Amino acid sequence: MTTQPIQKTRRGFLREVMFGWFLLTLLPALYVVAEYLYPASNREKSLKDYPIAKVTDIPFNSFKIFKLKKKPVIVMNSESGQIKAMSLICTHLGCVVEFKPEEQKFHCNCHGSIFDRDGKNIAGPAPIPLKPYRVTLTGTDILISEA
Ligand code: FES
Numbered sequence: 001m002t003t004q005p006i007q008k009t010r011r012g013f014l015r016e017v018m019f020g021w022f023l024l025t026l027l028p029a030l031y032v033v034a035e036y037l038y039p040a041s042n043r044e045k046s047l048k049d050y051p052i053a054k055v056t057d058i059p060f061n062s063f064k065i066f067k068l069k070k071k072p073v074i075v076m077n078s079e080s081g082q083i084k085a086m087s088l089i090c091t092h093l094g095c096v097v098e099f100k101p102e103e104q105k106f107h108c109n110c111h112g113s114i115f116d117r118d119g120k121n122i123a124g125p126a127p128i129p130l131k132p133y134r135v136t137l138t139g140t141d142i143l144i145s146e147a
Contacts, residue, residue, distance in 0.1 A: 049136060049143040052085070056140060063099065068144075072096055073133065075142060076117075085144045086119045087131035097130065106130065
């Protein structure tokens with residue numbers, strides 16, 4: 001006769017544990033649904049017409065490195081005055097690449113990828129070129145946008 005209340009309590013405890021476990025298994029499913037409805041790409045606005053430098057900051061045949069969203073971006077001015085910008089993040093596993101002006105190439109010291117002056121991957125494991133930015137000139141400002 002005294003075992004009845006103990007069984008009831010144990011049953012109630014197990015029911016609560018099972019309900020909690022059920023709720024925990026729902027969390028990943030809810031996360032997937034939320035990610036589908038509000039994708040991460042929509043949460044962060046893409047960069048558009050960001051004034052990264054003045055034309056006078058980067059003379060002909062030179063380059064300068066800037067931080068953009070905490071990531072390095074190189075802005076290059078050719079001998080003919082053509083300005084281009086690209087990310088210095090290696091497309092293999094995300095190391096920072098180094099520009100070697102004497103070779104006119106980018107080298108990644110992590111796994112040996114090499115990119116030409118235009119950012120095209122020419123050696124090593126990097127699968128695609130460095131990320132380019134669209135460059136617009138307005139007056140003396142160099143504006144960059146995500147391509
Ligand atoms: S991260 Fe650059 S080659 Fe691997």
